[in-house]
Amino acid sequence: MRSVRALAAMAVLSLLAVSTAAFGGEPKQGGILRMYHRDSPGSASIHEGATYSLNVPFMPVFNNLVIFRQDVAQNSMDTIVPDLAESWAWVNDNKTLTFKLRQGVKWHDGKPFTSADVKCTFEMLMGKSQQKFRQNPRKAWYNEVNDITTNGDFEVSFNLKRPQPSLLALLASGYTPVYPCHVSPADMRTHPIGTGPFKFVEFKANESIKLTRNPDYWKKGRPYLDGIEFTIITNRSTAILAFVAGKFDMTFPTEVSIPLLKDVKSQDPTAVCVVEPNNVSTNIIVNSTAPPFDNIDIRRAMALALDRKAFVSILFEGQADIGGTMLPAPAGLWAMPKEMLESIPGYGPDVNANREAAKKLMQKAGYGPDKHLAVKVSTRNIPVYRDPAVILIDQLKSIYIDGELDVVETANWFPKVARKDYMLGLNLTGNAVDDPDQSFYENYSCGSERNYTNYCNKDIEKLFDVQSQEHDLDKRKKLVWEIDKKLQEDVARPIIFHARTGTCWKPYVKGVTVMSNSSYNGYRYEDVWLDK
Amino acid sequence: MLAYLVRRLGLMLLTLFGISVVIFFLLRIVPGNIVDILFAAAGYVDPADKANLEKELGIDQPLIVQYLHWIGGLLRGDFGYSYVSEKPALQEILPRIPITARLAGLALMFSASIGIPLGVLSAVRQGTRLDYTLRVVSLSGLSLPSFWLGLLVLTAAVAMFGQIPIFNPNPATFLEAFATYAVPAAVVGFRSAALTMRITRSSMLEVLRQDYIRTARAKGASDAAVNYHHALKNAILPVITVIGIEAAFLIGGLIVTETVFNIPGVARFLVEAIRWRDYPIVQNLVMFIAVVVVLANFTVDMLYAVFDPRIRYTD
Numbered sequence: 001m002r003s004v005r006a007l008a009a010m011a012v013l014s015l016l017a018v019s020t021a022a023f024g025g026e027p028k029q030g031g032i033l034r035m036y037h038r039d040s041p042g043s044a045s046i047h048e049g050a051t052y053s054l055n056v057p058f059m060p061v062f063n064n065l066v067i068f069r070q071d072v073a074q075n076s077m078d079t080i081v082p083d084l085a086e087s088w089a090w091v092n093d094n095k096t097l098t099f100k101l102r103q104g105v106k107w108h109d110g111k112p113f114t115s116a117d118v119k120c121t122f123e124m125l126m127g128k129s130q131q132k133f134r135q136n137p138r139k140a141w142y143n144e145v146n147d148i149t150t151n152g153d154f155e156v157s158f159n160l161k162r163p164q165p166s167l168l169a170l171l172a173s174g175y176t177p178v179y180p181c182h183v184s185p186a187d188m189r190t191h192p193i194g195t196g197p198f199k200f201v202e203f204k205a206n207e208s209i210k211l212t213r214n215p216d217y218w219k220k221g222r223p224y225l226d227g228i229e230f231t232i233i234t235n236r237s238t239a240i241l242a243f244v245a246g247k248f249d250m251t252f253p254t255e256v257s258i259p260l261l262k263d264v265k266s267q268d269p270t271a272v273c274v275v276e277p278n279n280v281s282t283n284i285i286v287n288s289t290a291p292p293f294d295n296i297d298i299r300r301a302m303a304l305a306l307d308r309k310a311f312v313s314i315l316f317e318g319q320a321d322i323g324g325t326m327l328p329a330p331a332g333l334w335a336m337p338k339e340m341l342e343s344i345p346g347y348g349p350d351v352n353a354n355r356e357a358a359k360k361l362m363q364k365a366g367y368g369p370d371k372h373l374a375v376k377v378s379t380r381n382i383p384v385y386r387d388p389a390v391i392l393i394d395q396l397k398s399i400y401i402d403g404e405l406d407v408v409e410t411a412n413w414f415p416k417v418a419r420k421d422y423m424l425g426l427n428l429t430g431n432a433v434d435d436p437d438q439s440f441y442e443n444y445s446c447g448s449e450r451n452y453t454n455y456c457n458k459d460i461e462k463l464f465d466v467q468s469q470e471h472d473l474d475k476r477k478k479l480v481w482e483i484d485k486k487l488q489e490d491v492a493r494p495i496i497f498h499a500r501t502g503t504c505w506k507p508y509v510k511g512v513t514v515m516s517n518s519s520y521n522g523y524r525y526e527d528v529w530l531d532k
Numbered sequence: 533m534l535a536y537l538v539r540r541l542g543l544m545l546l547t548l549f550g551i552s553v554v555i556f557f558l559l560r561i562v563p564g565n566i567v568d569i570l571f572a573a574a575g576y577v578d579p580a581d582k583a584n585l586e587k588e589l590g591i592d593q594p595l596i597v598q599y600l601h602w603i604g605g606l607l608r609g610d611f612g613y614s615y616v617s618e619k620p621a622l623q624e625i626l627p628r629i630p631i632t633a634r635l636a637g638l639a640l641m642f643s644a645s646i647g648i649p650l651g652v653l654s655a656v657r658q659g660t661r662l663d664y665t666l667r668v669v670s671l672s673g674l675s676l677p678s679f680w681l682g683l684l685v686l687t688a689a690v691a692m693f694g695q696i697p698i699f700n701p702n703p704a705t706f707l708e709a710f711a712t713y714a715v716p717a718a719v720v721g722f723r724s725a726a727l728t729m730r731i732t733r734s735s736m737l738e739v740l741r742q743d744y745i746r747t748a749r750a751k752g753a754s755d756a757a758v759n760y761h762h763a764l765k766n767a768i769l770p771v772i773t774v775i776g777i778e779a780a781f782l783i784g785g786l787i788v789t790e791t792v793f794n795i796p797g798v799a800r801f802l803v804e805a806i807r808w809r810d811y812p813i814v815q816n817l818v819m820f821i822a823v824v825v826v827l828a829n830f831t832v833d834m835l836y837a838v839f840d841p842r843i844r845y846t847d
Contacts, residue, residue, distance in 0.1 A: 040804060042570060042616055050574040134585060137574035190618055205617045205624065206804050207796040208701075233794045234804075238698060241686050242794075245696035267690070411564030411809060414572035449576035 027224050027511065031530035035250045036239045037230040040206045043189035046177055047125065050137040052430075052520050055174040056253055057209045057230050059523040060223075061108075062177030062194035065099050065118065065156075066168060070524045073276065073516040075434055076333055077165075077473075080172045084113065084195065094163035094471060101154040105218045107180045108199045115150040120181040122148050122158070133185050138432075140441060140448065141170050144468075163469045166437040173433050174521040197223035197526035206232055217526075224511070224529035236260070244268045249506050249530070254278045254519045256502035258316045264504050273504040275319055277331045278519035279434060282311075282388050284494045285417065285425040285452050292373055293423060297361040299491040302424075303346040304358035305399045311391055311497050321498040322347070324484040325439055328498055331516040333434050336481045344488045358399040372402045378416065379426040381407040388496060389426040417452050427452070427493075434517040436480045440464045444492055455492040508532040540833075544826050551822040555815055556599050565591055566615040566809045589615055591811070602815060612812035616805075621812045625798070625820065632790070632797035635720070636782050638713050642721030643728050644775060648764075650725075651732025651771075655740060656759050666729065673726025678785050682719045682792035689715075699795040716793040720785045724778045731774045735767035742766075768839055776832030780825040 041053045046062070065085040068075040082088070085099035105113040123129040126142045144164045149157050158167065170176060183193045192200050195218070198211035209230040213223055231248070233239040240260055243251050244267045254276065256264060264271055284302070286293045293299055312320040321327070324341060326334035341347050346354055359368075367373045375396070379389040386407060393403035403424070408416055416422060431439050441464060442448055446456035460483060467479035488494065503514045508531045515522035564572075567585045571577040586592040590601065605612055611621040654666040690696050697716075703709035739745065740763055748762050786799035798817060805813035837843045 042573065042808070043618075048574075050576075132584075134588075135570055135574050135581060136578075137576055186618065203617075204796070205614075206801055231794070233698075235791050235794065237683055238686060238696075238792055238794055241690050242696050242698055245690045245694060247696055247698070409564070410572060410807075411569045414575065414577065415564065415568050418577055449578065 025510070025531060027527075027529040028531060029224050029529070030226050031532070033225050033228045033250065033509070033525065033528060033530065034248045035228065035230050036233045036242060036248050036252055037209065038236070038239070038252045038255050039234055040232050044192045044200065044203050044209075045133075045185065045189040046175060046192075047121075047138075047179065048133050048135045048185070048189065052174075052253075055520050056523045057211070057228075058192060058200075059174045059177070060196055060198040060211055060228060060525045061192050061200050062179075062196045063105075064171060064173075064176050064178060065101075066172045067524065068172045068515070068518075068521050070522060070527055071511070071513050073513055074331060074333070075169070075172070075515060075518050075521055077169060080168055084118075084178055088168070090163075090165075092159075094165070095160045096157050097160070097167060098155065098157040101156060102218060103154055105195050106216055107182075107195055108193045108214060109180075109183075111180065111182055113178075113180075113195050114153040115156040116153070117181045118156045118178055119148045119150050121177075121179045124179070124185070131185055134189070138175060141438070143441070162465075163471065164437065165471050166433075166435045166468065169433050169435045170438065172521070173518070174523060175432050197524065198225075198228060201227070206234075208232060219526065223526040225525065228525060240264060243271075243504065246506070249509050250512070251502075251504045253503045253514060253523070254501040256504055258319050258500070258502065261502040261504070264502075268504075270507050271504045272507055272509075273502050274514050275500050275502045276514050276516045277321055277327060277498055277500045278430070279327045279332075279498070279517050280428055280430040280519070281325070281327075281498050282384075282496045283427055283429055284392070284496065285422070285427045286491060286493070287420055287422055287424070288453060288455070289420055290423075292365070292375070295365055296491070297365045298367075298373070300345065301358040301361035301365070301399055302396065302401065303488075303491045303494045304354045304361070305395055305401075306346055306354075306392075306494065306496060307351045307395055308347075308497055309351075310395070311388055314391060315387055316497075316500060319500050321500065323498055324488050324495055325443070325493075326436060326480065326484055327431070327434055327517050332498075333517065334436055334477060334480045334484075336484055340481060340485060344485055346494070347488070355398050362400050367400045369400065372400045374402050374404070375423045376406040377403045377424045377426060378406040378408055378422040380413045381409055384499075385426055385428060392424075392426060392496070420454075425452075429493075430519070432518060432520040436464075436476075436483070437468050440467075440483065444487060453493055455490070457486075457490065457492075460486055460490075540830060544830065547826055548819070548822055552603060552815075552819060553599075555818045556602065557595070559809070559811055559814060560595060562809070564809060566811070567591070569808055602812075606816075606819070611816050614805075614813050615810045616808050616813075621816050624801070624813060625817060628796060628798045628801050629820075631795060632783075632786060632799055634713055635717055635786060635790070635795065635797060636779070638717035639721035639724060639782060639786075640775065640779055642718055643724035643778065646721075647725040647728025648732050648768075648771060651729040652736055652759060652764060654729065654733045655736035656755070658737060667733075670726040670729045670733075673722045674730075676723070677788075678720050678723060679788040679792050681722065682716065682789055685715060685719055686792065698793050701796075712795075716789045716795060719793075720782065720789040723785065724775075724782065727778065728771060728774060732767065732771050735770045736763055739763045739767040765839070769836060772832055772835055772839065776828050779828045783821055 037057060039053055044058055046054050046058050063084045065083060066080050067083040069079040069081050072079045084102055084105060086102050088097060088099045090097055101115055107113055120129055124131055124133060125139060126145060127136060127139055144161050146159045146161050149159060179188060180193050197214055197217045199214045201210035201212050203209045212227040213225060242248055244264060261273055265273060286299055288294050308322045312318060323335050326332055329335040348354055377389050377393055379385040389405055393405060396403050417425060429443060442450045444451060444455055445464060446461055463479060463483050467476050470476040470479060505512055510529050510531050511527040513522060567582055571582060614621050614624050617624060650666055654663045657663050686696055697711040700708055700712050703712055745758060745763055748758050783799050787803050790797045790800035802817045
């Protein structure tokens with residue numbers, strides 16, 4: 001039955017792709033895509049970073065084993081297609097994932113790609129190899145992988161401790177390129193070598209990143225572009241003006257805020273702009289290890305005081321989504337049904353009633369109109385953090401909590417959070433893959449390095465494992481909803497909203513698809529072409 | 533004169549040593565280092581990885597050892613490596629110096645060539661409509677933040693000409709090349725020109741009231757001769773001092789202008805390096821700026837003697 005559904009989905013997607021191509025016309029070869037980059041990435045090594053500032057310019061240099069279809073906005077298991085792997089199969093009671101690899105693929109320096117490259121890439125990610133990454137932020141993704149074995153030069157197997165269907169989705173992310181064995185991690189930071197459609201030319205810090213077409217790309221006829229040039233412009237106003245003036249063909253993906261989008265459209269009505277969720281949630285981290293938030297009543301009162309719609313209308317002119325941990329529907333695949341979401345305290349539509357309930361909890365904890373609770377709301381000194389923090393402080397006033405904004409420079413933010421030197425923090429959490437395994441284990445699992453609040457619930461932990469092993473999609477979804485609901489009820493890390501952002505390009509740029517449930521996976525650019 | 537020069541040179545070296553100590557230790561007082569930032573960006577911290585990285589970069593050593601290592605390297609011509617790009621610091625800094633030098637030079641030229649003549653004009657036409665207009669212009673030049681003015685210029689250029697005069701590393705035409713530097717130089721030089729104009733005006737007004745100016749007029753010297761030959765020559769000393777100070781302070785204005793006009797110069801690079809706590813880059817760049825400032829001051833002092841024969845540097 002699942003195969004039939006998958007086939008049907010593939011047929012619909014193929015039709016969509018064909019119709020898109022038809023509307024776009026016959027692709028033309030040539031031209032340089034000019035884009036601005038929002039900042040200067042710290043290095044060129046995707047595996048050592050945790051920002052899409054790296055994925056956007058460097059994903060075109062690489063291939064993965066598998067990849068989410070680049071012409072379909074919503075990443076899902078059904079849109080995963082072969083990349084360096086020609087095919088894959090789950091065997092051994094779904095505990096082994098075996099890939100048959102593509103033959104004749106060459107690295108940009110001319111050396112052949114083999115299964116040894118796959119083995120050493122993932123062993124390095126698992127921390128099991130001699131060579132080490134300077135930083136390895138996604139090591140936890142491979143916690144369930146026991147080892148990696150090869151069978152000849154063109155077959156590789158991931159042997160798991162237990163079934164984990166989502167591993168395939170993690171391997172399809174823009175964060176999971178295959179690296180060459182013969183190039184050191186240090187060299188990959190400054191001069192990345194891949195097998196992808198574009199070769200790295202140069203990276204001048206704070207200036208530009210240049211890629212050129214790989215004439216020996218294994219996918220014949222791709223890429224269409226001769227190259228891609230990223231000019232690093234840190235000032236957003238300058239960048240947008242430069243796009244409007246025609247200096248660039250495209251804005252940095254998902255970087256145009258909703259108010260700025262209006263400016264772009266008014267100054268350049270021909271620009272094609274799309275607004276999509278970027279799977280980044282704005283949430284509150286609560287230090288429940290110290291007073292006053294060690295009191296569950298105060299945590300619950302705070303959650304009840306949130307008027308999420310106000311955040312969305314003030315900051316996004318209504319264009320953002322309200323949900324739990326998982327990205328809300330329709331873009332999100334794992335979102336709770338509306339009725340279920342609204343049954344969670346604080347999510348109900350009657351904000352005044354919620355706040356009355358919150359006030360009672362505050363009074364129970366000893367606070368009231370004559371005795372306000374003074375708290376510091378810490379956050380990074382960046383507008384996307386600072387602006388919602390100000391609104392949060394305003395909303396907390398309604399339940400006798402007087403917040404004081406404590407802005408922290410980026411360099412000090414994480415050390416501050418790690419040493420629990422905060423009461424309340426306003427935080428942003430990006431999800432590379434719209435899958436519960438990535439989100440739950442990373443942010444809520446006991447002992448996880450990114451579980452900033454140290455929330456730990458062994459019962460929920462068990463449910464994480466149950467959903468993770470479930471191959472039946474519908475069953476898994478129901479489990480995920482229950483877990484997400486429980487996380488919100490426990491005020492583990494109250495989610496305020498999920499942002500949406502814009503991307504614009506000139507009408508002659510064709511073949512661009514902005515992903516709707518991740519801002520990390522859609523930058524291969526091999527199908528992009530210029531109609532001029 | 534020689535003894536004076538030797539003494540000045542000694543003072544310059546002492547100043548530079550003091551600056552090296554201040555910048556080195558100030559940078560370390562600021563909370564967070566490159567390793568904190570890298571892990572903050574990654575959203576996790578692994579104590580073992582962190583320790584390894586600190587050891588690799590040498591920032592786990594005692595401060596005095598780090599300082600001596602840096603200064604020793606400087607004396608040997610080894611400027612170290614950028615923590616971020618992992619390239620030699622000199623390789624990162626050198627290509628950016630000519631860009632900023634051109635911009636700063638043009639801004640100073642703009643400042644002097646606009647500020648001095650308009651200052652003289654304002655002084656000799658004191659109390660007229662022209663004087664009032666020029667004073668309003670100069671006041672607005674001092675009041676308008678250069679980032680705001682820069683954005684205004686960019687917005688106007690896009691709205692009126694459909695072009696944006698931001699930095700272009702490969703200009704196709706002379707006009708583009710000129711716009712690359714001239715527009716931001718004018719923006720950053722506007723404030724400086726306003727200051728120069730006000731100083732020139734007040735200095736000229738003081739000189740124009742001197743007896744020898746009255747005498748020159750009584751002897752039948754033309755207005756131009758009185759204003760430019762007799763008065764300006766004596767009024768120029770404070771103006772030179774201000775231009776010298778402005779040359780040193782220009783780097784501050786350039787940080788904003790280089791960001792708004794996306795110019796890959798030293799000033800913007802310095803800010804980014806501070807943000808990343810890229811110690812080798814920040815330390816060497818600040819030392820470079822310090823050398824420029826010290827030399828600019830020295831040049832100004834020497835110019836005094838050129839413009840005013842009464843000034844002699846003797847021991």
